Amino acid sequence: MSNPAITPELIAKHGLSPEEYEKVLSILGREPSFEELGVFSVMWSEHCSYKNSRPELRKFPTTGPSVLVKAGEENAGVIDIGDGWAVAFKIESHNHPSAVEPFQGAATGVGGIIRDIFTMGARPVFLMDSLRFGSIEGNSEQARTNRRLFAGVVAGIAHYGNCIGLPTVAGEVYFDESYSGNPLVNAFCLGILRHEQIARGAAEGVGNPVFYVGAETGRDGLAGAAFASRELTEESKADRPAVQVGDPFREKLLLEACLELLATDAVAGIQDMGAAGLTCSTCETASRGGTGVEIDIQLVPQRAKGQTPYEVLLSESQERMLVIVKKGQEDVVKRIFEKWDLPYAEIGTVTDDGMMRVRNGKDVVVEIPARALADDGPLYFREAAPFTPPAQLDLSSVPQADPTTVLPKLLSHPSIASKRWVWRQYDHMVRTGTAVLPGSDAAVFIVREANKILAAATDCNAVYCKLDPTVGARIAVAECARNLACSGAVPLGVTDNLNFGNPHKPENFYQLRAAVEGISEGCRAFNVPVTGGNVSLYNESPAGAIDPTPTISMVGRIDDAAHITTQAFKEAGDQIFLIGETGSELGASHYLLAIHGRKEGAPPALDFEKEKATHAALLGAIRKGLVRSAHDCSEGGLAVTLAESCFGNSLGAAIDLGATDQRPDVVLFNETQGRIVISVKASDVAALEKELAASGVPFRKIGEVTAKADLSIKMGENAYAWKVASLNETFEGAIPKLMES
Amino acid sequence: MKVAVIQFPGSNCDTDCQAALLSFPGVQAEIVWHKETSLAGYDAVVLPGGFSYGDYLRCGSIARFSPIMGAVRGAADAGVLVIGICNGFQILCEAGLLPGTLLRNNGLLFRCEHLHLRVENTESPFTSVLHKGQVLDIPIAHGEGNYFAEPETLKQLEANGQILVRYCDASGKVTPEANPNGSLGNIAGVCSHGRNVFGLMPHPERVCDPLLGGTDGRGIFQSMIEAVQKTKAKA
Numbered sequence: 021m022s023n024p025a026i027t028p029e030l031i032a033k034h035g036l037s038p039e040e041y042e043k044v045l046s047i048l049g050r051e052p053s054f055e056e057l058g059v060f061s062v063m064w065s066e067h068c069s070y071k072n073s074r075p076e077l078r079k080f081p082t083t084g085p086s087v088l089v090k091a092g093e094e095n096a097g098v099i100d101i102g103d104g105w106a107v108a109f110k111i112e113s114h115n116h117p118s119a120v121e122p123f124q125g126a127a128t129g130v131g132g133i134i135r136d137i138f139t140m141g142a143r144p145v146f147l148m149d150s151l152r153f154g155s156i157e158g159n160s161e162q163a164r165t166n167r168r169l170f171a172g173v174v175a176g177i178a179h180y181g182n183c184i185g186l187p188t189v190a191g192e193v194y195f196d197e198s199y200s201g202n203p204l205v206n207a208f209c210l211g212i213l214r215h216e217q218i219a220r221g222a223a224e225g226v227g228n229p230v231f232y233v234g235a236e237t238g239r240d241g242l243a244g245a246a247f248a249s250r251e252l253t254e255e256s257k258a259d260r261p262a263v264q265v266g267d268p269f270r271e272k273l274l275l276e277a278c279l280e281l282l283a284t285d286a287v288a289g290i291q292d293m294g295a296a297g298l299t300c301s302t303c304e305t306a307s308r309g310g311t312g313v314e315i316d317i318q319l320v321p322q323r324a325k326g327q328t329p330y331e332v333l334l335s336e337s338q339e340r341m342l343v344i345v346k347k348g349q350e351d352v353v354k355r356i357f358e359k360w361d362l363p364y365a366e367i368g369t370v371t372d373d374g375m376m377r378v379r380n381g382k383d384v385v386v387e388i389p390a391r392a393l394a395d396d397g398p399l400y401f402r403e404a405a406p407f408t409p410p411a412q413l414d415l416s417s418v419p420q421a422d423p424t425t426v427l428p429k430l431l432s433h434p435s436i437a438s439k440r441w442v443w444r445q446y447d448h449m450v451r452t453g454t455a456v457l458p459g460s461d462a463a464v465f466i467v468r469e470a471n472k473i474l475a476a477a478t479d480c481n482a483v484y485c486k487l488d489p490t491v492g493a494r495i496a497v498a499e500c501a502r503n504l505a506c507s508g509a510v511p512l513g514v515t516d517n518l519n520f521g522n523p524h525k526p527e528n529f530y531q532l533r534a535a536v537e538g539i540s541e542g543c544r545a546f547n548v549p550v551t552g553g554n555v556s557l558y559n560e561s562p563a564g565a566i567d568p569t570p571t572i573s574m575v576g577r578i579d580d581a582a583h584i585t586t587q588a589f590k591e592a593g594d595q596i597f598l599i600g601e602t603g604s605e606l607g608a609s610h611y612l613l614a615i616h617g618r619k620e621g622a623p624p625a626l627d628f629e630k631e632k633a634t635h636a637a638l639l640g641a642i643r644k645g646l647v648r649s650a651h652d653c654s655e656g657g658l659a660v661t662l663a664e665s666c667f668g669n670s671l672g673a674a675i676d677l678g679a680t681d682q683r684p685d686v687v688l689f690n691e692t693q694g695r696i697v698i699s700v701k702a703s704d705v706a707a708l709e710k711e712l713a714a715s716g717v718p719f720r721k722i723g724e725v726t727a728k729a730d731l732s733i734k735m736g737e738n739a740y741a742w743k744v745a746s747l748n749e750t751f752e753g754a755i756p757k758l759m760e761s
Numbered sequence: 762m763k764v765a766v767i768q769f770p771g772s773n774c775d776t777d778c779q780a781a782l783l784s785f786p787g788v789q790a791e792i793v794w795h796k797e798t799s800l801a802g803y804d805a806v807v808l809p810g811g812f813s814y815g816d817y818l819r820c821g822s823i824a825r826f827s828p829i830m831g832a833v834r835g836a837a838d839a840g841v842l843v844i845g846i847c848n849g850f851q852i853l854c855e856a857g858l859l860p861g862t863l864l865r866n867n868g869l870l871f872r873c874e875h876l877h878l879r880v881e882n883t884e885s886p887f888t889s890v891l892h893k894g895q896v897l898d899i900p901i902a903h904g905e906g907n908y909f910a911e912p913e914t915l916k917q918l919e920a921n922g923q924i925l926v927r928y929c930d931a932s933g934k935v936t937p938e939a940n941p942n943g944s945l946g947n948i949a950g951v952c953s954h955g956r957n958v959f960g961l962m963p964h965p966e967r968v969c970d971p972l973l974g975g976t977d978g979r980g981i982f983q984s985m986i987e988a989v990q991k992t993k994a995k996a
Contacts, residue, residue, distance in 0.1 A: 444873055455973060
């Protein structure tokens with residue numbers, strides 16, 4: 021089979037601009053071969069090169085005394101957690117594949133992020149997911165499609181995570197029209213390792229053999245990275261072959277075999293084959309090692325007959341790794357991969373000429389300077405549209421809805437309702453470390469081998485980000501930190517997944533830039549480094565761009581098992597306190613969105629100093645053993661928080677907020693930041709008040725936990741009451757009812 | 762007491778079982794690779810949960826051909842205690858060491874959650890320290906745990922007291938609502954006619970530590986330990 025001629029049409033089809041093609045010519049000093057054109061196309065896609073976002077990403081704080089591997093250096097960042105132990109963690113998107121093939125798209129998203137973690141030499145210990153879909157309510161064709169995508173994505177995550185034996189311990193799921201046609205699937209994995217086990221993705225040692233290990237290469241996922249760097253259109257369904265097919269059993273074998281191999285002294289470098297497969301892994305290892313790599317396509321284990329070198333190079337078949345083995349230790353690879361019944365092959369060597377060279381038997385089909393390909397790609401400084409901050413919402417324009425009916429409505433809104441239907445499909449207890457089950461503020465996981473307790477949360481309120489991206493991103497970081505504090509943890513590091521629309525459109529690029537600024541401010545305020553992450557642009561359907569969604573995942577540490585705190589009230593008679601003050605804003609709230617159908621106004625303000633003082637005060641009280649439950653106020657405000665705290669142990673709460681000039685709907689449902697509802701033993705009230713008073717944060721006693729399972733709230737003349745059992749039924753039943761309809 | 766925890770290539774509860782067993786004083790628990798062919802010297806055998814061979818076909822249908830399964834059968838025939846948890850239960854059924862089979866959950870979805878089990882019979886080396894009618898809180902995590910057997914087999918199981926645990930509500934009532942997967946008779950676990958082979962879908966190893974949501978799984982392992990000690994004392 022002969023290759024097509026390099027024409028302007030073929031170049032355009034590969035997503036390379038005329039300027040980028042000029043750059044290709046100047047790097048090569050000649051016209052590229054068909055294979056080389058494919059290699060440049062995927063390596064210079066946004067997905068691999070971050071050509072539109074890199075200048076922005078440089079603004080993140082990425083250093084700190086605990087950072088062992090920095091963002092961008094390797095497949096995932098690594099953070100010290102003490103006693104010689106470290107964690108590697110990262111979040112990554114699989115949005116476009118999930119839009120066209122939800123089950124495999126989501127499954128391989130999980131597979132990809134797990135490989136990123138064990139490539140670092142870490143044993144993966146848990147997963148989280150951040151998901152966004154269009155509305156699943158109603159009987160429109162779009163709602164039915166959204167339900168199908170939702171069900172497929174959850175099943176895909178369950179399929180992969182459950183089989184490989186990693187617990188999915190936390191996450192978030194939101195439903196909003198902006199994601200119709202373009203759902204978001206962001207998968208997070210955390211792994212644990214000893215400092216001395218950190219593995220590098222560099223092709224070191226000229227003359228060392230290059231091994232291919234893992235599944236055979238097939239035609240699935242051809243040029244998926246390039247596919248992910250385009251907008252989704254009606255024709256995207258034809259790109260279904262660009263979606264990979266996952267085999268979690270193979271990945272389990274690969275994981276065990278790689279960790280066994282990395283525990284020997286045989287490995288000089290290791291790199292997973294994710295986006296851009298064999299192409300990316302050879303060129304990146306060579307670039308990092310300052311070396312060259314030469315491989316022969318004919319030696320690559322292949323699933324299908326008659327694949328062209330172009331297809332083998334650009335395939336994104338899953339569950340494959342590239343390993344640079346120290347010369348003379350080839351037998352170690354052979355022994356371990358035979359034990360695990362996995363294919364392996366020596367496909368090339370590390371060279372000293374800095375070239376990524378690919379042979380097809382005798383013929384050289386690719387010969388590109390590796391460093392230029394990996395690091396000298398195009399870089400764009402996109403234009404950001406000017407932004408006018410949204411006006412404060414005019415409260416008089418919002419009719420007062422009756423809180424008695426609003427609370428159940430909010431609790432049954434799919435974005436707020438219980439996600440049990442989702443996490444019941446995930447094995448969230450395997451590896452026996454899950455100390456706090458999904459559904460609380462943060463996941464808490466005990467890592468047996470390291471004797472460490474970790475907490476993790478993932479958050480992003482995209483409504484806030486849509487209305488004011490900087491403020492929304494700040495809040496995403498603060499809410500993660502607040503969720504960790506509520507579980508008794510101090511933050512260690514952040515990984516972010518920036519999901520945005522087409523960056524060529526100035527209003528989208530503004531959102532990206534502003535969100536990066538907000539995240540950076542937040543991370544500096546809480547003194548946590550960004551350890552890596554992922555950028556997913558071009559999240560647009562024919563209806564337009566998604567709401568900007570900079571998902572934040574934060575990992576923290578809990579020093580003592582006695583400090584693990586959950587959101588559920590524990591015992592009747594315990595006293596309930598609210599830390600933080602309630603403001604009068606209603607803009608960007610879920611109440612405004614779900615009850616009044618309005619996505620407008622300014623999101624609540626965030627004061628980092630107050631926020632930090634609140635977290636410190638809460639942690640101080642937790643460490644003194646004074647806090648029986650802690651739950652922050654987020655979507656749906658104070659009333660939703662109180663209801664959720666009643667649910668866990670079927671207790672009630674008698675709340676008296678006192679007389680106020682404010683509207684009841686504002687007090688109960690607004691989303692003023694920095695507020696936490698805690699409960700404390702009656703005998704500890706004095707000690708708690710002393711502790712909080714000393715910290716200077718505003719707080720007040722608002723009620724008592726009751727054995728009678730009613731939630732009652734008094735506000736001067738106004739009084740509201742609900743049966744907890746009935747609220748709980750609404751909360752738990754909402755999503756199952758929609759999904760079984 | 763020395764316990765072998767069999768590691769099939771896709772086992773993923775192997776180290777969880779090992780850790781749970783090691784929390785009992787005097788217990789040694791070793792991981793045994795599925796390509797081994799001998800279990801000599803072990804007092805008990807655990808077939809842990811997971812996806813032994815990916816289980817894209819029928820769960821456990823390939824694992825029964827693993828080299829170690831000859832030794833597992835030999836141990837079972839010799840009266841050694843063998844417990845299969847989740848995927849291990851599926852493998853024991855596929856291998857014919859336990860009656861019945863496990864179908865896809867009737868709700869078709871994978872289910873992971875804490876639920877309640879009622880102890881039906883304490884006359885077994887797996888339930889001897891528990892009491893009849895005791896309600897245990899032990900989680901499940903499976904997509905294919907819907908226990909099925911022919912009516913004749915079920916009758917025999919009932920008659921011989923081989924049904925050791927059933928799904929029930931918090932008060933111990935065996936109700937259709939308490940059945941998570943459609944299992945006949947709410948059956949969660951059965952033992953062999955000789956009482957020394959036991960399979961159950963719930964995961965006792967996940968509730969052996971108060972920090973991880975309870976200790977109701979310990980009684981099953983404690984029973985096994987005491988049974989082995991008794992046998993050893995006799996010998």
